[in-house]
Amino acid sequence: MAEHEHVRVAVVGSGFGGLGAAVRLRREGVTDFVVLERADSVGGTWRDNSYPGCACDVPSHLYSFSFAPNPDWPRTFSGQDHIRAYLEHVTDVFRLRPHIRLNSEVKRMTWDGQQLRWDIETASGHLSADLVVSATGPLSDPKIPDIPGLDSFPGKVFHSARWDHDYDLRGKRVAMVGTGASAIQIVPAVQPLARQVTLFQRTPPWVLPRVDRAISGAERWLHRQLPFTTQARRGLLWGIRELQVQAFTKRPNELGAVEQLAKRNMARAIKDPALRAKLTPDYRIGCKRILLSSTYYPALAQPNVDVVASGLSRVEGSTLVAADGTEAQVDAIVFGTGFHVTDMPIADRVVGADGRTLAEAWKGGMESLRGASAAGFPNWMTIIGPNTGLGNSSMILMIESQLNYLADFVRQLDVLGGRVALDARPSAVRDWNQRVQERMQRTVWNTGGCTSWYVDANGRNSTIWPGTTTEFRRATRRVDLAEYEVLRVPAHAEVTAV
Numbered sequence: 001m002a003e004h005e006h007v008r009v010a011v012v013g014s015g016f017g018g019l020g021a022a023v024r025l026r027r028e029g030v031t032d033f034v035v036l037e038r039a040d041s042v043g044g045t046w047r048d049n050s051y052p053g054c055a056c057d058v059p060s061h062l063y064s065f066s067f068a069p070n071p072d073w074p075r076t077f078s079g080q081d082h083i084r085a086y087l088e089h090v091t092d093v094f095r096l097r098p099h100i101r102l103n104s105e106v107k108r109m110t111w112d113g114q115q116l117r118w119d120i121e122t123a124s125g126h127l128s129a130d131l132v133v134s135a136t137g138p139l140s141d142p143k144i145p146d147i148p149g150l151d152s153f154p155g156k157v158f159h160s161a162r163w164d165h166d167y168d169l170r171g172k173r174v175a176m177v178g179t180g181a182s183a184i185q186i187v188p189a190v191q192p193l194a195r196q197v198t199l200f201q202r203t204p205p206w207v208l209p210r211v212d213r214a215i216s217g218a219e220r221w222l223h224r225q226l227p228f229t230t231q232a233r234r235g236l237l238w239g240i241r242e243l244q245v246q247a248f249t250k251r252p253n254e255l256g257a258v259e260q261l262a263k264r265n266m267a268r269a270i271k272d273p274a275l276r277a278k279l280t281p282d283y284r285i286g287c288k289r290i291l292l293s294s295t296y297y298p299a300l301a302q303p304n305v306d307v308v309a310s311g312l313s314r315v316e317g318s319t320l321v322a323a324d325g326t327e328a329q330v331d332a333i334v335f336g337t338g339f340h341v342t343d344m345p346i347a348d349r350v351v352g353a354d355g356r357t358l359a360e361a362w363k364g365g366m367e368s369l370r371g372a373s374a375a376g377f378p379n380w381m382t383i384i385g386p387n388t389g390l391g392n393s394s395m396i397l398m399i400e401s402q403l404n405y406l407a408d409f410v411r412q413l414d415v416l417g418g419r420v421a422l423d424a425r426p427s428a429v430r431d432w433n434q435r436v437q438e439r440m441q442r443t444v445w446n447t448g449g450c451t452s453w454y455v456d457a458n459g460r461n462s463t464i465w466p467g468t469t470t471e472f473r474r475a476t477r478r479v480d481l482a483e484y485e486v487l488r489v490p491a492h493a494e495v496t497a498v
Contacts, residue, residue: 009033010129015044017135017383038105052189054080071223149315178336188295202311210292252444269297287448342456373424428483
């Protein structure tokens with residue numbers, strides 16, 4: 001990285017959000033940009049999560065960019081290796097590699113109100129940018145709970161997102177801590193290898209069958225020869241999920257029929273009534289993310305798997321002790337305990353116009369305008385920001401909506417001309433989030449009777465979007481300048497607002 005390099009746009013992260021932003025910038029005619037990536041390759045969460053059995057729970061043809069369809073997905077639900085390969089392919093096809101700075105973790109970003117730019121310190125040098133697009137994603141920084149005695153555990157410890165492929169689990173006694181989307185894939189993959197698997201479950205998930213199959217050569221040939229068939233397949237998958245949203249957001253009681261499907265899925269594999277009781281949730285389906293697996297329950301029914309219906313409380317040497325006093329001797333601990341979603345570490349590294357970090361500004365909960373702009377942080381945008389998550393569809397749809405907003409943001413800066421910045425008005429941020437939270441009140445995520453990672457430490461759901469992807473696309477189609485302060489640098493170099 002050149003010393004004192006200045007670019008028009010700096011994108012942080014090279015997962016779906018970052019690469020999508022890079023493609024959209026090029027399409028808007030912006031070539032003066034860099035993508036800052038902390039690792040040594042692109043891929044984001046699909047690079048970091050390489051645990052056994054890792055796959056997407058959204059159908060392949062919906063979990064890809066609309067502007068980069070892939071007719072050659074091998075399965076209806078693709079594995080991590082195929083999704084990572086897809087992102088590498090996107091990087092090459094759209095000629096993004098010259099813009100990417102690998103091993104360039106952002107250490108600090110500070111707004112310079114005199115120059116109307118962001119000063120950025122990275123692991124590979126310094127630079128500045130007129131506009132920053134933060135695409136670090138909510139599933140980028142693993143969270144391991146503070147367990148007493150964990151530091152003294154003599155065996156192997158790692159998080160699902162930092163899998164140690166050099167450690168052989170064959171013949172080992174393995175503890176799986178957590179029962180989320182990663183755990184239900186890891187357990188079936190590890191169970192045949194391990195001597196014993198002990199699953200520490202604080203809350204059982206609702207699990208529906210994962211109707212996965214290989215996509216035939218004939219289907220792929222058809223998609224290659226007739227691209228509209230790929231679009232039609234994607235459209236059908238999208239439409240089905242749009243129709244489901246009403247049950248999640250307005251009529252949670254209608255989800256009872258889905259619960260019966262999940263219970264039948266469990267009953268087919270779990271014959272032991274005591275185990276079935278342990279695995280049956282006591283909250284409305286959808287309150288936590290609905291998981292998909294046809295192998296999880298069969299794995300739990302195997303003789304070398306124990307389910308402890310209590311969270312891990314402490315570690316005493318090689319003994320793990322649950323909150324209910326259950327003990328297990330293990331050789332390795334795998335944490336599937338999620339990520340820093342509502343307290344993203346990047347927020348500690350962003351210093352805004354008033355000298356506060358984004359983490360300090362968000363102390364009462366994450367808030368932004370249309371999931372993108374935070375008040376007091378001019379020309380700074382997030383991809384997958386607050387209240388842009390989904391409970392039943394593809395995040396790529398939300399990312400592409402935010403890319404539309406980014407594109408119009410850049411256009412507005414061009415129209416305004418000169419050295420200019422847009423800072424979201426606090427009133428606009430407040431009004432937007434008040435409307436979002438009002439809609440959230442009757443959703444299954446708030447009324448379903450569970451505690452989930454969607455909700456922050458203040459009890460506020462700052463993660464999920466309480467509507468359809470169509471509604472969000474409409475809301476992010478363009479930038480409304482009335483919602484922003486326009487900052488300029490006059491001839492005497494003082495910043496004024498108009």
